């Protein structure tokens with residue numbers, strides 16, 4: 068593992084981390100309580116992608132990273148995702164701004180956004196990422212963002228790198244990127260289902 072670490076690309080590290088999470092979730096029954104720190108560590112790896120997006124998405128990075136860090140800071144006291152959501156459910160703070168459950172919901176939407184982006188990336192050969200990223204954002208996050216945020220995000224889409232620039236920055240080829248993106252897409256399914264179940268099992272809707 069250590070010997071190959073130097074050859075790991077950022078994308079393969081992300082895929083590895085989410086495959087580990089999904090393997091844990093799938094190996095246990097559905098009551099399995101996912102470790103919050105382990106989840107946050109996987110989510111932190113995703114932030115390297117932001118470095119490829121340019122200054123226009125700096126505020127998205129700060130938003131995402133601060134939410135992951137908040138959850139990570141809480142991991143010592145709460146231990147697991149389920150405990151964190153349970154705490155908010157008990158205190159009626161599930162949807163309260165800045166609560167753990169709300170931050171978890173936003174981070175989950177970010178992970179979903181990347182999955183949709185990868186799916187669009189793989190199903191098109193566009194030279195520009197604007198279409199793939201806009202469609203992914205529209206499907207996963209835009210419905211839950213304010214008009215002002217949505218407007219800023221769509222405006223920023225013009226500043227995204229091209230497909231080739233992204234591959235270069237990620238140190239991937241078309242072939243290797245396809246492989247790693249598919250691994251992430253497949254690994255994310257059980258993770259998303261697991262997180263959503265934390266809410267739906269408590270009769271909390273997901274339209275926010």
Ligand code: 1PZ
Pocket residue numbers: 113116117120124126127130131134164165169173174176177178180181184196200204208212213216220227
């Ligand atoms: C090549 C890749 C292109 C992908 C481009 C996608 C850019 C998405 C930008 C999203 C910006 C979100 C800005 C701020 C949103 C906040 O209003 C919400 C609500 O926060 P709350 O009111 O609950 O405190 N915050 C969020 O939704 C958390 C941040 C989500 C950012 C997800 C980005 C995912 C990763 C992008 C790819 C690296």
